[in-house]
Amino acid sequence: MNRRRKLPPLTALTAFEAAARLASFTRAANELGVTQAAVSRQIHLLEEQFGFPLFVRLHRKIELTGKGKTLSAAAGDAFDLIAGSVAEISREGPSDELTIAATVAFSHFWLLPRISEFSRQHPEINLRIVTQDNMPNIESGELDIAIRFGSGMWADGQAELLFDDEIFPICSPDYERTNARIVTPDDLTAHPLITNDVDDPTWIGWTEWLAAFSVKAPKKTLGFRCSFYTEAIYAALNGQGIALGWRRLVEDLLAQNRLVRVTDAAVKTRNAYFVILPKRRRHPEAAGLFLSWLKNESHLPSVATRISKTD
Structure with a gap:
């Protein structure tokens, strides 16, 4: 028929x-x-x-x-x-243009400090970075690759594991030197705790992190409340208090000693970072090259550590 x-x-x-x-x-x-x-x-x-x-x-x-x-x-x-x-x-422009989407925090703290190495290896590929926390459907044709944090179960694309993460308290070296020593997670409740607004249910805040150690978060905490995680990290860098550091996002700042871990206590995340590719569209060759580079980069030491070893 x-x-x-x-x-x-x-x-x-x-x-x-x-x-x-x-x-x-x-x-x-x-x-x-x-x-x-x-x-x-x-x-x-x-x-x-x-x-x-x-x-x-x-x-x-x-x-x-x-x-x-x-x-x-x-x-x-x-x-x-x-x-x-x-x-x-x-699509306008050369066929070797690659559009990559990632959250604001991931782009700012992990992807952008590293991506120049990919451009050095593949100067023929023009990169376009889309930075936004609410990502569009990857099948819409606007994106070639997305990097997301979650369970890996998304209906609009095929997910490949990049890496997992862990979360621990961090502060500036000056804050650590000038304040009482923190020994246990319970000691944190006496300090200004930096928070940020978030709609993502997979995101772990102070209430969830402290609960993992059977510590009840105070109803009223001192400290900054920020709109974005990037702002929370800059507040910690400026000595405003203690923030929660997602290791994959702050590892360069730790290696540079701009931030320090407050305790050895950490919470492993149940979710992980994934690379998402469209299911129904042909993947350009540039996407395969970028995926290979991402996987290799995810197993290397932090950028700051590698730079210090070459100095």
């Missing part, structure tokens, strides 16, 4: 995909630049063609039916695949 006869009208499917993703006919209409009535009409045509409802219309909201959820998942995957292919074939 002709494939087109098996498919619903593309206009109706586009309206359905937007309404399902946004959970709103009105928001779908705004995104598509049409009226709410037009979106509703297209979805009604689909439901008539299929012979069953795709949405449950509730008071001031809509919900997908079971069959609607199935169609929504398929339509979303198909549109992502098309968008990724279009972005790949129409």
Whole structure:
């Protein structure tokens, strides 16, 4: 049978995909630049063609039916695949450009201090670093590689383990010299503890870290509260108190003696850092070279240690 006869009208499917993703006919209409009535009409045509409802219309909201959820998942995957292919074939600039995404903290403290070595080895590859904590779907075509922290289970890409991590208290050498010695995790509660805002449930803060040693975090702690982890680290560098150091992020600062560990106590993370590649798109040769470099770099000593050994 002709494939087109098996498919619903593309206009109706586009309206359905937007309404399902946004959970709103009105928001779908705004995104598509049409009226709410037009979106509703297209979805009604689909439901008539299929012979069953795709949405449950509730008071001031809509919900997908079971069959609607199935169609929504398929339509979303198909549109992502098309968008990724279009972005790949129409991408401006040389074909050897590589776009890499990572969180602000990972880019700032780990990736950027090292990436010049990759550029030295592969000067023909133009690198573009996308730094943001809320990463786009890697199948969208905007990214070639993403570096994420988590369980490794992401629906939009295939994950390869880079390395795990551990977390321990850190402060500046001056703060350590001028304050009472910390022997146990319980001693930390008397010091200003630097915190940062985070929405990621995999992130470990002071409450979780202290609880691992059966220590209850004080309800009110002295110290800075920062918006980002990078700010928390700079507050620690400036002697404002004690922050939690993720070893992979602060190892260069420790090697340079700009930060010091407060105790030997550490918490191993359950999650890890992964390299994510698209599942449905061809990986450019540059992505393979970058992945090999990442894996090799992840097993080397910190940048600061390597520099000191060559001086």
